[in-house]
Every structure is written in C-alpha cells, then in structure tokens.
Amino acid sequence: MKTYSIAAIPADGIGPEVIEAGIVVLKALAETLNTFNLNFTNYDWSSETYKKTGAYIPEGGLEALKKHDAILFGAVGAPDVPDHISLWGLRLAICQPFQQYANVRPTKIFRGTESPLRNCAPGSLDWVIVRENSEGEYAGQGGRSHRGQAWEVATETAIFSRHGVERIMRFAFETAQSRPRKLLTVVTKSNAQRNGMVLWDEVAKVVASDFPDVTVDKMLVDAMTTRMVLKPESIDTVVATNLHADILSDLAAALAGSIGIAPTSNLDPTRENPSMFEPIHGSAFDITGQGIANPVATFWTAAEMLAWLGEEDASKKLLDCVENVCERGILTRDLGGKATTREVTDAVVAEVERLGA
C-alpha cells in the first residue's frame, strides 16, 4: 500500500481551521478505503512566525518541504503585514523555486448549492481555469526610484518568455483534451498590449496545431468577464495570464456560489518538485476563529491533491461525498446555510464512512 507524505502549512486566518478539517476528512477517507496511507507533517509558517523571526520560511525550510509528495496550504495574509510581504514571503516563495508553473482552478456549481446567476443550474457552469503561475505580470521585475519624491517612479514589468508561454499552453491544451467537451478559450489582451500578449497569442496558435481534436477560441479578457456572466454554458477550459486568471477565477468562484467552495492547485507538471494545493479563498479575517468558515474549498482541494498523486478513485469518491452533504442542505453561512465548519466536516466524515459500510 502506498504512503504519501503531505506537508501541511495552515498559516493565517481561517487557514488553520479549514486545513484541520481537511486533514480530518482525508484521514477518514484513507482509513475507510484502506488503499493508501497519508502521513502529515505540520509546518507552522505564518505571519505570526514572520512577526517573531523576520522570516516566513526558516533556513532549510524549502529543502525540508521538497521531501514531501505534496503540500496542503491554508491561506496567508494578516491585517498588520503588507500583502506583498506575506504573498512573496510564503506562497510565492514556494511556487517560484518549485516551478509550480501551472495553477489550476476548477469551478462548478455543486448539487444543493445555487449560483447567483438566474437560470444557471449545476451543469451549466463547469469550468477549469488554467493560470500561468510563474511569470507574466507577477514575475517580480521592476523597481522604484526617487522614493517619496514628487517625481517618484515605479515600474512593474510583465515578462512573457516563449518557454513559459509554450509550457502553460501545452498544459492547458492537455487539460482541455482530457475533458469531455475538448474546448479551450485562450484569454488575451493583445489589442492593447502589443508585445507580450501578441507572443502569447502566437504561441497558442503554434501549440494548437498539435491538438487538432481541441476546439480553440480567443477572447479579450474584458469580453471574457461578460461571457462568464451571460453565457456560462459556452465555456469549458480557459487559459490566461497570471494576472488575468487571478481575477477571472475569483469571478468564477463567486458565480459558482461562494469563494468558500473553489480549490486551486499549483502544479509542477515535471513532478520534479512537490505541487501545492490550497483553497482559492484568502485568510478571511472577518470570520476567523468563529468556527463558521466553509471547509468545502479545502475538501475539494484535498480531492484535487489525491487525483494529482494518482488516487483518482479516492478523489472522485471524496468529491461525491462532499456534494452529497451539500445536497442534503448541510451548508455554511456563505452558502445560505447555518452549519458550522465542524458540522459540515462531521457530515462529510459520516458520508465517507458510509463508503466503507
């Protein structure tokens, strides 16, 4: 029987609450199915650690992390630490050296939940957004001169390399090809951005010729927002730059009912480094410590992690159990219900245990 070593980094805000729930459910699943084992190692890297020690990740931290098969991540961000410090100090400090260049964000409407869109039933919105996760607008290039002066200048340079664009396009085409509709929308802004985005379009066209069975269309990012709202059924797989997909996937999560549902995977498709799995939502300080955070995004995240590790059957079963619980109306407040994090977790564990009965 295979044993997977999982690094858990709950970090900030509701991160520890939802990761704890995720681990409870994963352990119940492993015990019930008895086809694989999971070993969890907890890393207490967070904004608290940063405030105490001046670093999110201690020396040797990344080497330790590299030994695991996967990373289960909560959320990073604290009201008294600037967002760019926390993001670059922890999340991007893992994603970038581990070359997790593909960020995958599936969204769908779960049975038992509702989209804020009128007439959008489960099935009419079932998307996967593939986000370029290593360069583009978040490459970290740029600088500031003449700080504090009236003539201060800041630059933020978006980087698009042929290598970086080609590998994300290839990954997106493969993702589209693996889904029944084999439909890919390439999001761009090449009308206004004449260099990087034009290279993006050109490479998409070249890669498309290797995937004749995938239908491709091209969409400007602004037009894509309206299409997502007005014609959700016309979309299946989407590929977009780091910034564009960041924004579109939050819209996607909201259109599916709540930001408390959607997962995201930071993948190194070469499998040289462990990949990192996290709920799409942030630290949600407004509800931290109240026991009402929706753990569903973390459960779906856990299912995505299992699929990446090769445990597709367990992944499908877990997601089914979660949807069954939603369908029975056991929902947290963000989905219009009254259940607590604990109640949803207990219900999913009970559903998982029924698999073994």
Ligand code: ATP
């Ligand atoms: P970040 O900058 O880290 O993305 P944010 O504050 O912009 O964080 P979130 O932390 O995702 O965004 O929170 C946005 C809103 O969604 C908040 O009102 C929060 O309470 C709510 N929310 C986020 N996650 C959940 C969840 N799991 N369950 C319930 N509500 C949630």
